[in-house]
Amino acid sequence: MSTQTHSFTDAEKQLLIVVATLQSRGRPADRPTIEAFGRDYFGMYAGDWSNAYTSLVNAGLLIVAGDCYRIAPQIQALAEQYCRDNPKHRFFYDEFFTRVEHSKAHATFCERVYGANLAQHGMLEMPQLDELLDVLALKPGDEVLELGCGNGMLAEYISDGTQACVTGIDSSAAGIAQATARTSGKRSRLKFIAGNMLEVAFPSTTFDAVIAVDTLYYAADLPQFLNRLAATLKPGGQMGLFYSAWLAEGEPKELLRADQTALGKALRQLELPYKAIDYSAHELAHWHKKLQVARELRADFEAEGNLFLYNKRAIEAEYHQPYVATGNVSRYLYHVQME
Numbered sequence: 054m055s056t057q058t059h060s061f062t063d064a065e066k067q068l069l070i071v072v073a074t075l076q077s078r079g080r081p082a083d084r085p086t087i088e089a090f091g092r093d094y095f096g097m098y099a100g101d102w103s104n105a106y107t108s109l110v111n112a113g114l115l116i117v118a119g120d121c122y123r124i125a126p127q128i129q130a131l132a133e134q135y136c137r138d139n140p141k142h143r144f145f146y147d148e149f150f151t152r153v154e155h156s157k158a159h160a161t162f163c164e165r166v167y168g169a170n171l172a173q174h175g176m177l178e179m180p181q182l183d184e185l186l187d188v189l190a191l192k193p194g195d196e197v198l199e200l201g202c203g204n205g206m207l208a209e210y211i212s213d214g215t216q217a218c219v220t221g222i223d224s225s226a227a228g229i230a231q232a233t234a235r236t237s238g239k240r241s242r243l244k245f246i247a248g249n250m251l252e253v254a255f256p257s258t259t260f261d262a263v264i265a266v267d268t269l270y271y272a273a274d275l276p277q278f279l280n281r282l283a284a285t286l287k288p289g290g291q292m293g294l295f296y297s298a299w300l301a302e303g304e305p306k307e308l309l310r311a312d313q314t315a316l317g318k319a320l321r322q323l324e325l326p327y328k329a330i331d332y333s334a335h336e337l338a339h340w341h342k343k344l345q346v347a348r349e350l351r352a353d354f355e356a357e358g359n360l361f362l363y364n365k366r367a368i369e370a371e372y373h374q375p376y377v378a379t380g381n382v383s384r385y386l387y388h389v390q391m392e
């Protein structure tokens with residue numbers, strides 16, 4: 054069967070990603086290894102692949118050799134593309150944004166935690182967003198790239214308020230589908246790309262500003278990624294990057310300083326001129342508030358069948374409490390101003 058006539062399900066894509074990853078690491082792709090590696094890689098977002106084995110094998114797209122599976126040569130490049138396009142959090146965020154779209158409890162949660170509902174999933178409360186907009190002072194028609202834009206509500210808020218043209222990118226296809234549908238009447242100012250920001254080739258000298266809110270944690274090689282972002286800025290362009298740091302037990306507190314976080318070090322390494330605005334005190338208060346509000350809204354989440362969202366928000370807040378209790382967390386807005 055030609056790849057053009059096969060429409061791949063998410064389960065098939067996941068299976069191809071796992072087999073391709075095992076192959077690239079020189080590991081055997083027998084079924085127990087695929088299952089174990091895949092469950093570990095995708096966690097609870099691993100789909101049920103029982104039909105995917107059969108459908109891909111029947112279509113000649115997955116080849117069985119002895120106990121092992123391998124990708125058919127005609128879709129090797131496609132499988133590698135799926136690996137690049139689908140970072141492992143994608144399937145979590147697909148479910149997150151799909152549920153968030155119609156969840157009144159989650160909208161209330163965001164209003165109470167962040168000060169407005171922009172379907173936030175980071176730590177950006179509205180006063181921080183206001184300060185970002187003050188610092189960037191965007192003008193109508195400015196070209197802005199937002200990394201990890203989720204379902205695009207933040208990009209839309211920024212564009213509506215400034216008339217800047219915002220291009221948002223996110224690896225969650227569900228988030229981007231919502232963003233694209235919701236903003237169809239604003240296409241001259243808002244564009245959205247479903248893709249992996251670490252793999253997409255950004256055009257050079259195109260943007261007046263790059264914004265990343267709680268998204269740079271996903272870049273394994275921050276200097277390399279920042280270098281690419283710097284190249285996409287016009288002369289005099291800016292970056293507004295929100296970034297929090299958490300210390301493991303025993304690590305020295307000085308690693309919480311703006312110039313010592315992974316982002317601060319990467320900016321210094323690249324000699325990118327920046328100023329950091331300290332939101333560490335906000336961060337401590339934020340996690341307390343998040344836990345409290347999530348617990349207060351538990352019944353509302355449950356009533357609408359969204360304990361998934363409650364669990365995600367409450368468990369994440371619980372996880373952060375020890376860091377907060379020991380002051381082992383810091384947060385900054387790094388404002389990069391290019392020459």
Ligand SMILES: C[S@@+](CC[C@H](N)C(=O)[O-])C[C@H]1O[C@@H](n2cnc3c(N)ncnc32)[C@H](O)[C@@H]1O
Binds near residue numbers: 174204222267
């Ligand atoms: C912690 S959330 C922050 C979302 C939003 N910026 C906010 O502050 O509410 C991280 C976002 O980054 C996206 N993301 C993670 N890895 C990505 C990648 N490699 N490429 C594009 N988006 C990615 C996720 O889908 C998610 O929407």
